[in-house]
Amino acid sequence: xxxxxxxxxxxxxxxxxxxxxxxxxxxxxxxxxxxxxxxxxxxxxxxxxxxxxxxxxxxxxxxxxxxxxxxxxxxxxxxxxxxxxxxxxxxxxxxxxxxxxxxxxxxxxxxxxxxxxxxxxxxxxxxxxxxxxxxxxxxxxxxxxxxxxxxxxxxxxxxxxxxxxxxxxxxxxxxxxxxxxxxxxxxxxxxxxxxxxxxxxxxxxxxxxxxx
Amino acid sequence: xxxxxxxxxxxxxxxxxxxxxxxxxxxxxxxxxxxxxxxxxxxxxxxxxxxxxxxxxxxxxxxxxxxxxxxxxxxxxxxxxxxxxxxxxxxxxxxxxxxxxxxxxxxxxxxxxxxxxxxxxxxxxxxxxxxxxxxxxxxxxxxxxxxxxxxxxxxxxxxxxxxxxxxxxxxxxxxxxxxxxxxxxxxxxxxxxxxxxxxxxxxxxxxxxxxx
DNA sequence: CATTTTCTGTGAATGTTTTCACAGCGTTTG
DNA sequence: CAAACGCTGTGAAAACATTCACAGAAAATG
Ligand SMILES: NC(=O)c1ccc[n+]([C@@H]2O[C@H](COP(=O)([O-])OP(=O)(O)OC[C@H]3O[C@@H](n4cnc5c(N)ncnc54)[C@H](O)[C@@H]3O)[C@@H](O)[C@H]2O)c1
Ligand SMILES: NC(=O)c1ccc[n+]([C@@H]2O[C@H](COP(=O)([O-])OP(=O)(O)OC[C@H]3O[C@@H](n4cnc5c(N)ncnc54)[C@H](O)[C@@H]3O)[C@@H](O)[C@H]2O)c1
Numbered sequence: 001x002x003x004x005x006x007x008x009x010x011x012x013x014x015x016x017x018x019x020x021x022x023x024x025x026x027x028x029x030x031x032x033x034x035x036x037x038x039x040x041x042x043x044x045x046x047x048x049x050x051x052x053x054x055x056x057x058x059x060x061x062x063x064x065x066x067x068x069x070x071x072x073x074x075x076x077x078x079x080x081x082x083x084x085x086x087x088x089x090x091x092x093x094x095x096x097x098x099x100x101x102x103x104x105x106x107x108x109x110x111x112x113x114x115x116x117x118x119x120x121x122x123x124x125x126x127x128x129x130x131x132x133x134x135x136x137x138x139x140x141x142x143x144x145x146x147x148x149x150x151x152x153x154x155x156x157x158x159x160x161x162x163x164x165x166x167x168x169x170x171x172x173x174x175x176x177x178x179x180x181x182x183x184x185x186x187x188x189x190x191x192x193x194x195x196x197x198x199x200x201x202x203x204x205x206x207x208x209x210x211x212x
Numbered sequence: 213x214x215x216x217x218x219x220x221x222x223x224x225x226x227x228x229x230x231x232x233x234x235x236x237x238x239x240x241x242x243x244x245x246x247x248x249x250x251x252x253x254x255x256x257x258x259x260x261x262x263x264x265x266x267x268x269x270x271x272x273x274x275x276x277x278x279x280x281x282x283x284x285x286x287x288x289x290x291x292x293x294x295x296x297x298x299x300x301x302x303x304x305x306x307x308x309x310x311x312x313x314x315x316x317x318x319x320x321x322x323x324x325x326x327x328x329x330x331x332x333x334x335x336x337x338x339x340x341x342x343x344x345x346x347x348x349x350x351x352x353x354x355x356x357x358x359x360x361x362x363x364x365x366x367x368x369x370x371x372x373x374x375x376x377x378x379x380x381x382x383x384x385x386x387x388x389x390x391x392x393x394x395x396x397x398x399x400x401x402x403x404x405x406x407x408x409x410x411x412x413x414x415x416x417x418x419x420x421x422x423x424x
Numbered sequence: 425c426a427t428t429t430t431c432t433g434t435g436a437a438t439g440t441t442t443t444c445a446c447a448g449c450g451t452t453t454g
Numbered sequence: 455c456a457a458a459c460g461c462t463g464t465g466a467a468a469a470c471a472t473t474c475a476c477a478g479a480a481a482a483t484g
Binding site: 004007008011012015036037038074075076080082089090092093094096097102104105143144146166167168169170174176183184186188189190191192193194195196197198199200201202 | 216219220223224227248249250286287288292294301302304305306308309314316317355356358378379380381382386388390395396398400401402403404405406407408409410411412413414
Binding site: 215217218252254255258268269270271 | 470471472473474475478479480481
């Protein structure tokens with residue numbers, strides 16, 4: 001019922017609302033939220049429609065109540081347990097970023113093939129062997145994984161995650177993964193993003209730019 | 213003339229073509245490329261239209277020539293010089309990932325405020341103080357930057373980048389940046405991506421799911 | 425050498441997302 | 455207390471992106 005981009009914006013709104021709340025703001029208008037989010041007021045109102053919350057014309061949206069409604073719509077649990085597979089350079093950065101420090105997502109298990117890493121606790125998170133994958137994911141009821149293994153290993157590893165019951169994968173490897181329809185895969189492809197930046201950053205002879 | 217998503221897919225096609233070429237493949241059909249890219253054949257053909265390349269009905273697209281054409285369309289230079297600002301956990305992972313190892317993008321300068329890092333060479337890349345920003349970017353003709361500083365520093369740092377002549381920013385901080393219209397900003401927001409994954413991974417009572 | 429096959433390139437149709445524009449309604453103002 | 459104001463919620467329009475469907479062409483087939 002809600003598009004992918006609406007989901008993304010809703011999570012952004014919630015983050016912004018959280019900030020506003022910390023600043024003691026109690027009410028906010030669609031155009032203010034829009035400004036903060038880099039969207040239009042109409043867009044914000046549409047997005048908020050889908051969560052089923054209603055503001056008042058007089059005072060706009062109530063910050064706390066709107067956060068609550070967005071949460072009710074987006075979240076299946078107040079805190080999501082996440083697994084990380086591939087504790088390399090990127091994986092360690094992700095651990096440092098999320099473990100302890102994040103209130104919505106908690107990386108509760110890591111996995112790697114490297115025996116220098118398995119069995120140890122890295123950035124506060126235990127690193128398991130892949131053999132333990134099914135067992136640990138089941139025990140902790142983990143449905144979401146971040147995948148940060150080398151590109152050549154990504155598909156095979158994703159398969160194992162799916163077999164272990166994962167239904168959502170955030171994939172950092174620059175590879176398109178195949179997965180059954182009931183599993184959602186989102187790619188974070190830094191190179192592709194950079195290509196877009198490079199394109200738009202132009203130096204581009206875009207239309208009628210000077211040729212010499 | 214070309215949409216943002218077309219740009220992204222073109223860069224993906226190029227990567228896939230590169231792989232095909234390494235495997236000795238000389239020709240490829242739209243539906244094969246589509247399969248690899250997770251798109252439809254019609255989509256691939258549309259995308260390729262915008263770069264102005266034409267295949268033949270008999271043998272599809274010539275791998276080398278198509279890569280060439282995509283490059284001509286996307287690239288302003290065969291190798292893009294990129295700056296990295298913020299050499300923390302994520303910054304170091306990015307350095308390790310890109311320095312030397314990538315053929316399209318080269319991180320040629322890093323910047324940080326931490327005096328333990330400035331003046332040193334990290335993962336093969338010299339780390340400068342922010343005071344040197346303008347000078348170094350000008351000398352190396354850098355127009356693109358990756359921004360990996362803490363959220364609270366992101367806007368201020370982005371301003372300095374813009375002043376130093378940067379026209380494209382890949383922003384990893386979970387903050388919406390304001391920038392002049394001629395500067396392109398793309399956000400890589402891991403948290404937002406995770407929220408989307410969590411949503412779609414549903415544990416969600418989506419429509420008519422079992423309730424007990 | 426006619427026919428069938430299979431592909432590209434693209435106009436048109438369809439589907440999706442964003443924006444417009446305004447009715448309706450509390451609040452403020454004179 | 456009536457008028458003016460500024461906001462929300464939302465149908466309808468516009469903009470944008472994807473898919474369909476087929477003409478045209480090169481190769482394979484008989
Ligand atoms: N480092 C970055 O900033 C960055 C940026 C963009 C994309 N990526 C992508 O992210 C992925 C990881 O990057 P990285 O820099 O951390 O690489 P890395 O080589 O530092 O780490 C890879 C880790 O995965 C482990 N591994 C290998 N095979 C495995 C398997 N089958 N199962 C489990 N673990 C396995 C390795 O032991 C290692 O610890 C790569 O696909 C890379 O292309 C990284
Ligand atoms: N680590 C991750 O995996 C991850 C994931 C998602 C988002 N992020 C975001 O990326 C950014 C960086 O994350 P991190 O984990 O590397 O943080 P970090 O704290 O490890 O590193 C931040 C670095 O930026 C430097 N810095 C601080 N202020 C600066 C300034 N004004 N100019 C230049 N450099 C400055 C610090 O000295 C430090 O080296 C943060 O905004 C974070 O939210 C990180």
